[in-house]
Amino acid sequence: MAAPLGLQLEFGGGAELLFDGVKNHHVTLPGQSDPWDMKQLLAWIRGNMLKERPELFMQGDTVRPGILVLINDADWELMGELEYQLQDQDNVVFISTLHGG
Amino acid sequence: MFRLNRKCMKCKEGTAVLIIRVNDAFCRSCFKEYFIHKFRAMLGKNRVIFPQEKVLLAVSGGAASCSMLSQVQEGLSREAPKKFRFVPGIIYIDDGGACGRSAEERQRSNALLKSIFTETGFTYFIVSLEQVFSLPTSVLVPGTSDPDPSNPSYKQAVDQYIKEKQTLTEENVASAVAQLSIADSAYSPERKLALERLFSSMKTLTAKEDMLQTLRSVFSKLLYSFCFYFLSFLRYVIAVLVILTAIDITHDKASIQRLTESFVTNLQSDFPSTVSTIYRTSEKLHTVMPPQSQTAEPASKCLLCHCTLDTKVDKASAFHATLVSEQLSQIKLQDSSLDAPAQSAEQCCTEGQGCGPGGCCSSNRLPSHQDLKMLLCYSCRLTIKDMVSLRKAPHSWVQSLRVLHSSNSFYDVVDDMASQQFHM
Numbered sequence: 249m250a251a252p253l254g255l256q257l258e259f260g261g262g263a264e265l266l267f268d269g270v271k272n273h274h275v276t277l278p279g280q281s282d283p284w285d286m287k288q289l290l291a292w293i294r295g296n297m298l299k300e301r302p303e304l305f306m307q308g309d310t311v312r313p314g315i316l317v318l319i320n321d322a323d324w325e326l327m328g329e330l331e332y333q334l335q336d337q338d339n340v341v342f343i344s345t346l347h348g349g
Numbered sequence: 350m351f352r353l354n355r356k357c358m359k360c361k362e363g364t365a366v367l368i369i370r371v372n373d374a375f376c377r378s379c380f381k382e383y384f385i386h387k388f389r390a391m392l393g394k395n396r397v398i399f400p401q402e403k404v405l406l407a408v409s410g411g412a413a414s415c416s417m418l419s420q421v422q423e424g425l426s427r428e429a430p431k432k433f434r435f436v437p438g439i440i441y442i443d444d445g446g447a448c449g450r451s452a453e454e455r456q457r458s459n460a461l462l463k464s465i466f467t468e469t470g471f472t473y474f475i476v477s478l479e480q481v482f483s484l485p486t487s488v489l490v491p492g493t494s495d496p497d498p499s500n501p502s503y504k505q506a507v508d509q510y511i512k513e514k515q516t517l518t519e520e521n522v523a524s525a526v527a528q529l530s531i532a533d534s535a536y537s538p539e540r541k542l543a544l545e546r547l548f549s550s551m552k553t554l555t556a557k558e559d560m561l562q563t564l565r566s567v568f569s570k571l572l573y574s575f576c577f578y579f580l581s582f583l584r585y586v587i588a589v590l591v592i593l594t595a596i597d598i599t600h601d602k603a604s605i606q607r608l609t610e611s612f613v614t615n616l617q618s619d620f621p622s623t624v625s626t627i628y629r630t631s632e633k634l635h636t637v638m639p640p641q642s643q644t645a646e647p648a649s650k651c652l653l654c655h656c657t658l659d660t661k662v663d664k665a666s667a668f669h670a671t672l673v674s675e676q677l678s679q680i681k682l683q684d685s686s687l688d689a690p691a692q693s694a695e696q697c698c699t700e701g702q703g704c705g706p707g708g709c710c711s712s713n714r715l716p717s718h719q720d721l722k723m724l725l726c727y728s729c730r731l732t733i734k735d736m737v738s739l740r741k742a743p744h745s746w747v748q749s750l751r752v753l754h755s756s757n758s759f760y761d762v763v764d765d766m767a768s769q770q771f772h773m
C-alpha cells in the first residue's frame with residue numbers, strides 16, 4: 249500500500265468562495281494501492297472539500313469549463329489532464345476565469 | 350508518463366508550461382512576448398490613440414484591467430521608437446457603497462490599489478460611485494431609453510442586417526449576432542472571414558453557442574495565465590474581485606437580472622425551445638408612442654435615474670389605477686402629520702399673524718416624499734418609498750425641489766438644507 253500523499257492546493261479568481269474563502273489548502277490524501285490521479289483528486293475534492301454549489305466547480309468527471317488548472321505552475325493539458333499521476337508535494341492551482349474587470 | 354518534456358513551439362528551447370489555442374505549447378518567456386505582441390497589435394489596429402494624447406485607464410482591480418495596466422507600463426518602458434507615446438492616467442471607481450461593502454473593506458482595497466497606482470508613477474484618481482450625486486445634471490448622460498433613429502440600437506442593427514440579406518430564421522439571427530461581434534474585434538480580415546465561414550458552417554444553434562463560448566474561453570485562459578505568471582499583485586487584488594463573485598455565485602436574488610437569468614435557464618433545460626420563443630415573442634412587443642407634436646416640450650427626466658418620466662399618463666392607464674388604489678388604501682401616517690403643520694404654517698405666515706413662541710413652524714417643514722415623487726419615474730418612486738429621511742438627499746435634488754415650489758418659507762428651508770450639505 250502506497251504512503252499517503254501530501255498536496256498543496258490553491259484556489260483563485262473567485263473559486264476560493266466555494267471553499268470557505270480559503271485560498272491555500274494543504275491536504276493529505278490517504279494511501280492506496282494505485283497511484284492517485286487527477287480524476288480521483290477531483291472526486292476527492294468534491295466529496296471532502298466543496299462546501300456548496302459543486303456544479304460551479306465540476307462538470308461530470310472534470311472541472312467546469314472556465315476553470316484553469318495548473319500543476320506545478322504548468323498547464324495541466326501538458327501533463328495529461330485527468331490522467332496525470334500525482335506526486336508527493338505537488339502544487340495544484342485552480343483559477344476560475346469566469347470574471348473579467 | 351506525462352512529465353514536462355514538451356518544448357516551446359516558438360523558441361524550440363524552453364520547456365513548455367502552457368497551451369494556447371488548440372495545441373500550441375509555449376514556454377514562459379515566449380508566452381509573455383506573445384501576450385505583449387497581442388496587446389500592441391490590438392492598439393495599433395484600432396488606431397484610436399494618437400501620440401501625446403492623454404488616455405484614462407479604467408482599472409477595477411480585476412484580472413483584465415490589471416493586465417492592461419501592466420501592459421501599458423511595459424509599453425512605456427521600452428526604448429524609443431517602439432515606446433508608447435501617449436500619457437496615461439488611472440481611474441478607479443469604488444462602488445462598494447452599491448455592493449454593500451463595509452467602510453473598512455473599502456478603505457483596505459482603496460489603500461491597496463493606491464499603493465499599486467503610486468508605484469506606476471501615473472496620475473491616478475480614486476473616486477467613489479456616490480460622488481455621481483454631486484455632479485451637475487448637465488454632465489450626466491442618461492442610459493439609452495429613448496429610441497433615436499439616427500443611432501440604431503444593437504438589436505435594430507441586427508434586424509436591418511437580416512432584412513438586407515435573407516429571410517428571417519432563427520439560425521440567421523444567431524449568425525448575424527456572431528458576425529456583429531466578430532466585426533468589432535481586432536481580427537485581421539482573413540481571420541474574420543475564416544471565423545464567419547466557420548460560424549455559418551455550424552448547423553445548430555447549440556453548436557454556434559458552444560463555439561462562441563469556446564472562443565471566449567480561449568481569451569480568458571490567455572488573460573488569467575498571464576496574470577498568474579507575471580502579475581504577482583493580482584493575488585492580493587483578487588480581494589477586490591471577490592465581492593463581485595460573491596454576489597454572483599451566492600445569490601440568485603442578488604439582482605432582477607440574476608433571478609430572470611436563472612429562471613430562464615432552468616426552464617430551458619426542460620423545455621429547449623424556451624429561449625428562442627422568448628426571443629421571437631419579444632420581437633412582437635413594442636410600445637405605442639404618442640405622436641409627438643412639434644411644439645411639445647421635451648419630456649422631463651427623472652431626478653434619480655435621468656430616464657424619461659413615465660408617470661405623465663392619462664387617467665385610463667395602469668399607472669393611474671395604481672394611484673387610485675393607493676389613495677383608497679392608504680393609512681394616513683407620516684406624510685399627513687408633516688402636511689398638517691405645513692398647512693397651518695402657510696396659514697399663519699400668509700395671514701400675517703405672528704407665529705408661536707417657538708418661532709415659525711414652517712422652519713420644521715422638510716420637502717416631503719410627496720414633493721419628491723413628482724420628480725421621479727415609477728421605479729424610482731418605489732426605490733425611495735423606504736427612505737426614512739430626506740436630510741441626506743443629494744444637493745441636486747434640493748435644487749430641483751426648490752424649482753418645484755414657489756413659497757418663500759420653502760426657500761428658507763431649502764437653503765438651510767443646502768448649507769447643511771456643504772458642512773457635512
